[in-house]
Amino acid sequence: xxxxxxxxxxxxxxxxxxxxxxxxxxxxxxxxxxxxxxxxxxxxxxxxxxxxxxxxxxxxxxxxxxxxxxxxxxxxxxxxxxxxxxxxxxxxxxxxxxxxxxxxxxxxxxxxxxxxxxxxxxxxxxxxxxxxxxxxxxxxxxxxxxxxxxxxxxxxxxxxxxxxxxxxxxxxxxxxxxxxxxxxxxxxxxxxxxxxxxxxxxxxxxxxxxxxxxxxxxx
Amino acid sequence: xxxxxxxxxxxxxxxxxxxxxxxxxxxxxxxxxxxxxxxxxxxxxxxxxxxxxxxxxxxxxxxxxxxxxxxxxxxxxxxxxxxxxxxxxxxxxxxxxxxxxxxxxxxxxxxxxxxxxxxxxxxxxxxxxxxxxxxxxxxxxxxxxxxxxxxxxxxxxxxxxxxxxxxxxxxxxxxxxxxxxxxxxxxxxxxxxxxxxxxxxxxxxxxxxxxxxxxxxxxxxxxxxxxxxxxxxxxxxxxxxxxxxxxxxxxxxxxxxxxxxxxxxxxxxxxxxxxxxxxxxxxxxxxxxxxxxxxxxxxxxxxxxxxxxxxxxxxxxxxxxxxxxxxxxxxxxxxxxxxxxxxxxxxxxxxxxxxxxxxxxxxxxxxxxxxxxxxxxxxxxxxxxxx
Numbered sequence: 001x002x003x004x005x006x007x008x009x010x011x012x013x014x015x016x017x018x019x020x021x022x023x024x025x026x027x028x029x030x031x032x033x034x035x036x037x038x039x040x041x042x043x044x045x046x047x048x049x050x051x052x053x054x055x056x057x058x059x060x061x062x063x064x065x066x067x068x069x070x071x072x073x074x075x076x077x078x079x080x081x082x083x084x085x086x087x088x089x090x091x092x093x094x095x096x097x098x099x100x101x102x103x104x105x106x107x108x109x110x111x112x113x114x115x116x117x118x119x120x121x122x123x124x125x126x127x128x129x130x131x132x133x134x135x136x137x138x139x140x141x142x143x144x145x146x147x148x149x150x151x152x153x154x155x156x157x158x159x160x161x162x163x164x165x166x167x168x169x170x171x172x173x174x175x176x177x178x179x180x181x182x183x184x185x186x187x188x189x190x191x192x193x194x195x196x197x198x199x200x201x202x203x204x205x206x207x208x209x210x211x212x213x214x215x216x217x218x219x
Numbered sequence: 220x221x222x223x224x225x226x227x228x229x230x231x232x233x234x235x236x237x238x239x240x241x242x243x244x245x246x247x248x249x250x251x252x253x254x255x256x257x258x259x260x261x262x263x264x265x266x267x268x269x270x271x272x273x274x275x276x277x278x279x280x281x282x283x284x285x286x287x288x289x290x291x292x293x294x295x296x297x298x299x300x301x302x303x304x305x306x307x308x309x310x311x312x313x314x315x316x317x318x319x320x321x322x323x324x325x326x327x328x329x330x331x332x333x334x335x336x337x338x339x340x341x342x343x344x345x346x347x348x349x350x351x352x353x354x355x356x357x358x359x360x361x362x363x364x365x366x367x368x369x370x371x372x373x374x375x376x377x378x379x380x381x382x383x384x385x386x387x388x389x390x391x392x393x394x395x396x397x398x399x400x401x402x403x404x405x406x407x408x409x410x411x412x413x414x415x416x417x418x419x420x421x422x423x424x425x426x427x428x429x430x431x432x433x434x435x436x437x438x439x440x441x442x443x444x445x446x447x448x449x450x451x452x453x454x455x456x457x458x459x460x461x462x463x464x465x466x467x468x469x470x471x472x473x474x475x476x477x478x479x480x481x482x483x484x485x486x487x488x489x490x491x492x493x494x495x496x497x498x499x500x501x502x503x504x505x506x507x508x509x510x511x512x513x514x515x516x517x518x519x520x521x522x523x524x525x526x527x528x529x530x531x532x533x534x535x536x537x538x539x540x541x542x543x544x545x546x547x548x549x550x551x552x553x554x555x556x557x558x559x560x561x562x563x564x565x566x567x568x569x570x571x572x573x574x575x576x577x578x579x580x581x582x583x584x585x586x587x588x589x590x591x592x593x594x595x596x597x598x599x600x601x602x603x604x605x606x
Contacts, residue, residue: 039505044479047472051480054473055461056452068472075472079504103373104572110376111538111570178572198571199377200540 006045013050013067014059021074036080043078047071084116089210090140092131094122096159099152104176104198108144111199112206128158135163135171141214142172142206144196153179157190164191172209176202227253228260235267236596243267258284259603262294266595269297274305292326293598295319299332300589303582309340327357328594334366335585339578343370361390362588365562369581372566377535384532384563385500391559397525398463401489402456404429414439421447421454428460437464455481459490466497474498492516496529506536517546524550524557531563540570556587 005028012021028042029035050071054064093109095101102124113119120138122130131143143163147153156175163171176196180187187195194209196202231246247264250257265281268274278301284294295318302312316333323329334349347370353363368383388394399405411430417423424443431440441464447457458481465474475498481491496512499505510533517526531546544567550560561584565577589595 039508047476048479048483051458051476051478052452052483054476055448055454055458055480057449064473064476065470068470068476071472071476075502076504079502080507082503082506103569103574106374107372107376107570107572110378114376114378114538176572181572198540198573200538200570203538 003045006042006049009042009046010049010053013046013070014053014063016066016070018070018073021070022077025074025077035078038078039080043071043075083114086118087116087210088118089142089206089214090118090120090138091142091144091206092120092122092134092138092140093144094126094131094146095124096145096147096152096156097125097127098155099147099149100124101146101148101177104148105144105146107199108146108176108196108202112202115203115206117206128155128162131159132162132166132168135168141170142174142209144174144176144202147175147177147179150179153177153186154190156192160191172213174202174205174209228257228263231260231263235263240267240271244271256287258288258291258294259599259606261287262291262297262599265294265297265301266599269301269304272304274301277301278305290322290602292319292322292602293595295322295329296589296595296598299336300586303332303336303339304586306582309336312336313340313342323598325356326598327353327360327363328589328592330356331360331363331366332585334363335581338366338370343373346370359390361387362558362562362584364390365558365584366581369562369566369569369577372569377538377540377566377570380566381532381536384535384559384566387562388528388532388559393525393557393559394529397520397523398490398493399429399433400523401493401520402429402460404433406433410434411436411439414443417443419446421450425457425460428457432460432464432467435467437467440464453484455485455488455491458484459488459494462491462494462498466494471498471501489516489519492519493526496533500529500533500536503536506533509533510537517549522553524554524560527553528557528560528563531560531567535563535567540567543567555583556591558584558588558591561587 005024009021009024012024029038033041050067053059091112093105095105109119109121120134120140122134135143145156145159147156160173172193174194174196175187175192180195181197184195194205196205227246227250231243231250234243234246244267247260247267250260261280261284265277268277268280277297281294281298281301284291295315299312299315299319302308302315313336316329316336319326320329320333330349330353334346337346337349350363350366353360364383364387368380368387371383372380411434412427417427424447428440428443444457444461447454458477462474462477465477474494478491478495478498481488492512493516496509496516499509499512513526513530513533517530520526527546527550531543534543534546544564547560547564547567550557561580565580568577
């Protein structure tokens, strides 16, 4: 059955018929084949047949190129999505007031976005009140505050105080930056819920927070 | 040339070119006793001190050479590299690379280094402008491209930077070297044969096709390959080379088709495995596939750095940054001069906020890259001839 579908997909490539190619793919998908395995079970065998046809002289160079164009047109139907699916988790991220170090924040924000989270980047030099205001506006329940200097790292405590003063103890405060990596006690002192130590750590920590504190299915 | 210089200096040069640092330093001091104001002797001494990691001594000697002759280009190179490797002297470093770019305006490396000095001093915009200038002078300048990729990483994260790393990797000749190493083809110094003179048998045609591909005569290689496939279409090795030729022409799907067919015939065709991995890595949705293929390649060819680099890049695409670091480190252990691995490791370190270590890797990449190019000796010989 799978071989038959791959042959038909190959035929659609050679006939330069993208509609037929898509209909083969949809048919296989409707038969219960997961998107994650469509590429391996259908597209790759059809492409191997195409390579074989070119090598054997069944199709000439021009037909090979045209078939490859059709394959290009349907690739997105068989490849797993390039970006992760939306987790529905909104996260505020910004560098603390008087802190203009953007690089780590940018890298962490991009990694979390790629992992499917909804990122609201507040930029650098963000006042504590802005974190609270944007949390209220957007419904975000996680705030990541980056600070690269001791003075600004200590000042992150004001963000927690502002959340508490507004009755928003439920907001999760994660911190990142050299001072927190160097002194884990500092994060506890300022009332942070966790310390991010880079992009991969951010993805893991947000997933854990989502599972344990927000009750979502982050993996 | 050498005979016009003092005998001691020529002796020092010979020793230095042979990598005999300590006796070369000794000979340099002898030469300076003969003529204390010879900029060549000072800049040679600077280069030798640099290679021994005596940065302050290198800075002193190179500065003296420049004082004697402000047009002494190799002294600027030694001075700039000494400042960069010593660290913490970015303002001086910027000035030196700027000067070198003025003295030798078409010297691409001067602009790359200037960009790195700007970058280290946090003048990101100036750094990007310098790397772009380097690419204007030479669109094949891989290190400028790696640096631009790192700059993109700092602004927009790994996903935006990764295509830049891969593009730089393609400019970097080491990736092609891997393909030919997998095929067992090495540069023997002989030119590729004229296709018309190739004997009409499979082995001769395939060997000639590889030789022509090595010399980047892709069309002649493809013509010979067609003849091989006409004789026997189920030739896994020929299909592996066909996949490579298509990749070189940016025809990713054709390359994928040939590689997949090759592997259907024989799953143990390393050239096809390589081409399939590269084709997968060019498709954003196939990062996991690329990682699988490159993981297998890295295990099969564990003594070559580039499969580990390719695997590391696919791990970056999967956001597995610490695993990527490990693979990059394996590549560097195999080849400390692997610029691509150094820049990749710098990127992976940046994802953890380890800026100082990342900068160090970039500085090491610069050191090895200028060594690989033989830049000091090229500038030195040119300067000596022009005196």
